[in-house]
Amino acid sequence: MGSRIGYSKFANQIARLSGRPKTFAMAATVIVVWLITGPLFGFSDTWQLVINTGTTIVTFLMVFLIQNTQNRDSQALQIKIDELIRATKGAHNALLDLEELEQEDLEEFRRRYQLLASVARKDLERGDQDTGSPEA
Numbered sequence: 001m002g003s004r005i006g007y008s009k010f011a012n013q014i015a016r017l018s019g020r021p022k023t024f025a026m027a028a029t030v031i032v033v034w035l036i037t038g039p040l041f042g043f044s045d046t047w048q049l050v051i052n053t054g055t056t057i058v059t060f061l062m063v064f065l066i067q068n069t070q071n072r073d074s075q076a077l078q079i080k081i082d083e084l085i086r087a088t089k090g091a092h093n094a095l096l097d098l099e100e101l102e103q104e105d106l107e108e109f110r111r112r113y114q115l116l117a118s119v120a121r122k123d124l125e126r127g128d129q130d131t132g133s134p135e136a
Contacts (some may be wrong), residue, residue: 013066
């Protein structure tokens, strides 16, 4: 568990740092320096290979780090939403784990809520309240 916590902290730190303006400026500076050195190296294949290899490695590693932070953020958000559903009187606890359902089951829930929204809009147009539930 200790190594996973270390990786999570590392991934969070890198994700935060990569989104900062200073980091963008540093990356842009690297590109500018690379461009300026083009004539020095005669725009050689090696000169091109340096930037291609560097950007490929950085991109490859960043995909995993950012995906890790995105997964944890999504899970934390889902848990918070689940807690709101659980704690809300009259809420449908069947909605707690929607992310685990198959696509066709999700579509059925979506259809129910689209119908509920349509009815609510019509209620508002008539001056009624727009509250209700999917089973009504």
